[in-house]
Amino acid sequence: MAQTIEGHGGELALAALRAYGVTEMFTLSGAHVFPLYDAAHKAGMPIYDVRHEQSAVFAAEAVAKLQRRPGLAVLTAGPGVTNGISGLTSAYFNGSPVLVLGGRAPAFRWGAGSLQEIDHVPLVAPVTKYAATVADTASIPTAVARALAATISSHRGPAFLDLPLEVLFSSDDAAPPTAADPAPIEPDPDDVRVAAALLAAAERPVIIAGSDVWAGDAVAALRAAAEALQVPVFANGMGRGALPPGHPLAFAKARRPALNEADVVAVIGTPLDFRLGFGEFGAARVIHVVDAPDQRAGHVGTAVSPAGDLHRILSGFAGSGGDRADHAEWIAGLRAAEHAGAVRDAEAMAADTDPIKPARVYGELRKILADDAVTIGDGGDFVSYAGRYLEPARPGTWLDPGPYGCLGTGMGYAMGARVTYPDRQVCVLMGDGAAGFSLLDVEALVRQRLPVVIVVGNNGIWGLEKHPMRAMYGYDVAADLQPGLRYDDVVTALGGAGETVATSADLGPALERAFGSGVPYLVNVLTDPADAYPRSSSLA
Numbered sequence: 001m002a003q004t005i006e007g008h009g010g011e012l013a014l015a016a017l018r019a020y021g022v023t024e025m026f027t028l029s030g031a032h033v034f035p036l037y038d039a040a041h042k043a044g045m046p047i048y049d050v051r052h053e054q055s056a057v058f059a060a061e062a063v064a065k066l067q068r069r070p071g072l073a074v075l076t077a078g079p080g081v082t083n084g085i086s087g088l089t090s091a092y093f094n095g096s097p098v099l100v101l102g103g104r105a106p107a108f109r110w111g112a113g114s115l116q117e118i119d120h121v122p123l124v125a126p127v128t129k130y131a132a133t134v135a136d137t138a139s140i141p142t143a144v145a146r147a148l149a150a151t152i153s154s155h156r157g158p159a160f161l162d163l164p165l166e167v168l169f170s171s172d173d174a175a176p177p178t179a180a181d182p183a184p185i186e187p188d189p190d191d192v193r194v195a196a197a198l199l200a201a202a203e204r205p206v207i208i209a210g211s212d213v214w215a216g217d218a219v220a221a222l223r224a225a226a227e228a229l230q231v232p233v234f235a236n237g238m239g240r241g242a243l244p245p246g247h248p249l250a251f252a253k254a255r256r257p258a259l260n261e262a263d264v265v266a267v268i269g270t271p272l273d274f275r276l277g278f279g280e281f282g283a284a285r286v287i288h289v290v291d292a293p294d295q296r297a298g299h300v301g302t303a304v305s306p307a308g309d310l311h312r313i314l315s316g317f318a319g320s321g322g323d324r325a326d327h328a329e330w331i332a333g334l335r336a337a338e339h340a341g342a343v344r345d346a347e348a349m350a351a352d353t354d355p356i357k358p359a360r361v362y363g364e365l366r367k368i369l370a371d372d373a374v375t376i377g378d379g380g381d382f383v384s385y386a387g388r389y390l391e392p393a394r395p396g397t398w399l400d401p402g403p404y405g406c407l408g409t410g411m412g413y414a415m416g417a418r419v420t421y422p423d424r425q426v427c428v429l430m431g432d433g434a435a436g437f438s439l440l441d442v443e444a445l446v447r448q449r450l451p452v453v454i455v456v457g458n459n460g461i462w463g464l465e466k467h468p469m470r471a472m473y474g475y476d477v478a479a480d481l482q483p484g485l486r487y488d489d490v491v492t493a494l495g496g497a498g499e500t501v502a503t504s505a506d507l508g509p510a511l512e513r514a515f516g517s518g519v520p521y522l523v524n525v526l527t528d529p530a531d532a533y534p535r536s537s538s539l540a
């Protein structure tokens with residue numbers, strides 16, 4: 001191995017990026033970051049560019065989520081970085097290993113009013129695990145390696161570095177970076193024992209498995225734990241599909257009776273946030289299994305909260321042995337509820353209504369989506385329905401925005417998914433409102449030959465806001481969009497293709513054409529504006 005590496009700042013950064021398995025860059029052009037492009041270009045690292053920096057960060061996040069390694073976005077100084085902050089924040093909430101490298105106005109005349117001069121670090125520090133400015137060219141490899149190490153150590157999350165113009169454009173030599181393998185956090189064995197014993201002794205236990213089960217590569221251990229302890233499993237986020245549909249312990253539609261009647265609920269690899277009723281499940285005792293101690297819920301009491309490497313904790317559950325209460329009756333009861341839910345859903349998914357209800361869109365999609373398809377949700381009610389009616393067959397294939405709930409992930413996530421899986425189906429489920437945030441990035445997808453299918457649930461409204469506002473005030477404002485707008489024509493104008501569908505019989509053939517087209521293709525489905533996703537409150 002070379003004693004030192006030599007080059008300009010971009011080349012020095014690239015050496016560290018490669019050491020950590022980064023294989024592509026997402027960006028939007030800016031002179032402040034040219035050396036990073038020069039390095040990637042000369043080294044043959046693909047550079048994907050977008051039309052809004054949020055899409056670059058979302059694309060990097062999709063790569064990070066799907067491939068479980070750092071994703072990279074390179075953003076120019078000032079507005080490039082500030083446009084990426086919602087993406088960074090989403091990655092922070094999702095625990096996604098994303099590195100943003102920012103350009104930065106020159107240090108030598110800081111304060112004199114250079115173009116795009118602002119100190120990014122205080123802006124991004126609250127939403128990153130690590131944020132710093134690189135002081136000199138020779139320290140770039142170490143700084144980049146340190147930032148990348150932060151992204152992949154538990155609990156994972158984004159990191160940010162900016163590089164002053166003269167630091168990035170200058171040349172120097174430095175020690176070659178090596179990738180640190182983050183040491184797994186060893187859980188307290190007593191916590192693991194107590195949690196396993198609680199699940200085993202419970203009369204009506206439930207497991208909820210979240211995204212970190214996927215991110216922490218603990219899917220097989222989850223399955224082994226569930227089977228050994230005979231506990232029904234529900235899943236969220238990237239954990240969906242961790243137990244394949246059809247597995248005797250895999251449940252989706254019986255969530256309400258399960259959580260109402262459970263005596264022990266183990267939530268694994270996801271926070272006890274609003275998506276899970278803030279961790280209050282009636283009289284049930286709660287086990288919160290997290291991948292790092294700082295992820296333990298502080299707002300609700302738990303019976304026990306094992307913290308550490310999820311694979312180790314779940315393997316500990318699987319191997320716990322000892323006496324176990326008989327859960328067969330509990331499982332059979334939930335299976336009956338699941339079956340009733342599936343019958344109800346099947347009816348809704350086949351309904352031939354005019355206008356089309358979102359459920360029917362998913363009924364048709366389920367017929368055409370392969371087991372390994374990546375589905376992406378970006379919208380309000382339309383995506384809530386996707387969560388309900390689509391059942392991912394494999395973990396790590398469902399991309400939702402996560403608890404930060406940021407609209408606009410669609411085209412960025414689609415780009416990251418297509419780059420990750422050149423041959424799989426990639427399908428974005430988009431509200432018509434959500435479409436406004438990122439649809440112009442279809443241009444970037446077309447130009448770089450990254451075909452995806454976009455299904456817009458076009459109800460002509462910000463549905464998830466309009467219905468609650470009407471319910472609260474008896475009227476609504478700022479909640480209408482143009483009904484029947486031809487979002488498919490937008491995609492056609494950008495070099496892709498598409499069509500509008502107004503009757504349910506036309507849905508299936510349109511989706512067939514979309515997936516067969518080989519270009520970004522938008523199916524603009526006119527859905528019923530009167531249809532509101534049933535929920536108790538959108539704000540809770």
Ligand SMILES: Cc1ncc(C[n+]2csc(CCOP(=O)(O)OP(=O)(O)O)c2C)c(N)n1
Pocket residue numbers: 378379380381382383405406407408430431432433434435457459461462463464465
């Ligand atoms: C960036 C951002 N802005 C606003 C919101 C608030 N919001 C959440 S859902 C929603 C409505 C989404 O409408 P649409 O995409 O058309 O889906 P629909 O509910 O109509 O199915 C809005 C405005 C948000 N979550 N993120």
Ligand SMILES: [Mg+2]
Pocket residue numbers: 431432433457458459460461462463
């Ligand atoms: Mg809408």
